[in-house]
Amino acid sequence: MALLELDRVSVSFAGLNALTDVSFTLEAGQIRAIIGPNGAGKSTLFNAITGYIPAHAGTVRFAGRDVRGMLPHRISALGMRRTFQNGGAFASMTVLENVLSGLSQQTASSAIGLLFGLPKARAAERQALARAHALLDLMGIAALADRKTADLSSGQQRIVEITRALAAKADLLLLDEPAVGLSASERDHLMRVLRGLAADGIAILLVEHTIDLVMAVSDCIAVLNYGQLIADGKPEAIRSHPAVLEAYLGKH
Numbered sequence: 001m002a003l004l005e006l007d008r009v010s011v012s013f014a015g016l017n018a019l020t021d022v023s024f025t026l027e028a029g030q031i032r033a034i035i036g037p038n039g040a041g042k043s044t045l046f047n048a049i050t051g052y053i054p055a056h057a058g059t060v061r062f063a064g065r066d067v068r069g070m071l072p073h074r075i076s077a078l079g080m081r082r083t084f085q086n087g088g089a090f091a092s093m094t095v096l097e098n099v100l101s102g103l104s105q106q107t108a109s110s111a112i113g114l115l116f117g118l119p120k121a122r123a124a125e126r127q128a129l130a131r132a133h134a135l136l137d138l139m140g141i142a143a144l145a146d147r148k149t150a151d152l153s154s155g156q157q158r159i160v161e162i163t164r165a166l167a168a169k170a171d172l173l174l175l176d177e178p179a180v181g182l183s184a185s186e187r188d189h190l191m192r193v194l195r196g197l198a199a200d201g202i203a204i205l206l207v208e209h210t211i212d213l214v215m216a217v218s219d220c221i222a223v224l225n226y227g228q229l230i231a232d233g234k235p236e237a238i239r240s241h242p243a244v245l246e247a248y249l250g251k252h
């Protein structure tokens with residue numbers, strides 16, 4: 001059984017069909033990219049999967065459960081974590097605080113225990129700190145731990161957001177244009193991190209305009225155009241797919 005399964009998912013906004021009959025599957029440990037021209041429906045697809053907007057038709061199954069109509073925080077608690085196209089790191093927090101804020105609710109509720117000085121809660125806090133520091137290391141931003149997020153470059157803020165999304169255990173990670181504002185070396189690092197996460201069994205859905213990154217990192221690529229899936233296949237096949245070339249050449 002696939003980890004994520006979309007079956008004829010459709011979304012419309014006041015008569016505009018933003019997504020029409022989109023179907024695909026994603027297995028654990030797979031990286032699937034969603035590409036397509038501006039306005040094709042990529043972010044809408046993420047919103048429909050994660051519960052931020054309702055899909056008007058079709059089914060979204062995650063880990064064997066029908067999640068269509070569920071609230072975002074409930075879907076997230078099932079092990080689906082996301083980032084946002086316009087950035088979602090908390091600007092006023094430090095980098096470390098951002099990552100800690102992404103930790104699971106069990107850890108957050110132990111804050112009450114901490115208030116009363118319970119040893120179990122203190123142990124949980126130590127564990128949370130250790131995990132946050134390990135993630136900062138993994139993402140290459142350990143040196144920024146105590147910096148205020150607002151003072152970082154936009155690329156670094158994006159990496160903070162991804163790190164926060166990783167803080168809680170995730171089976172599926174949805175990244176909406178994670179490489180925007182990243183330097184070439186930050187981008188290379190991100191690619192290696194994504195491959196590493198996939199090797200650990202995490203499934204990744206990636207919306208990205210940087211075609212080189214998409215080609216290098218993805219197991220399969222789905223192409224959206226005007227809300228419809230016009231191609232779906234391995235990177236080599238997508239690169240030369242006639243409908244894909246037409247959609248891109250028609251737009252740019």
Ligand SMILES: Nc1ncnc2c1ncn2[C@@H]1O[C@H](COP(=O)(O)OP(=O)(O)OP(=O)(O)O)[C@@H](O)[C@H]1O
Nearest residue numbers: 013016018036037038039040041042043044045085
């Ligand atoms: N909340 C909304 N209300 C009305 N229309 C919307 C809404 N969100 C998206 N749309 C419309 O749906 C279509 C798809 O938008 P979407 O943001 O999903 O595209 P995208 O592929 O993510 O584009 P980009 O590459 O620019 O991020 C567009 O025509 C957009 O204007």
Ligand SMILES: [Mg+2]
Nearest residue numbers: 042043044085
């Ligand atoms: Mg978008």
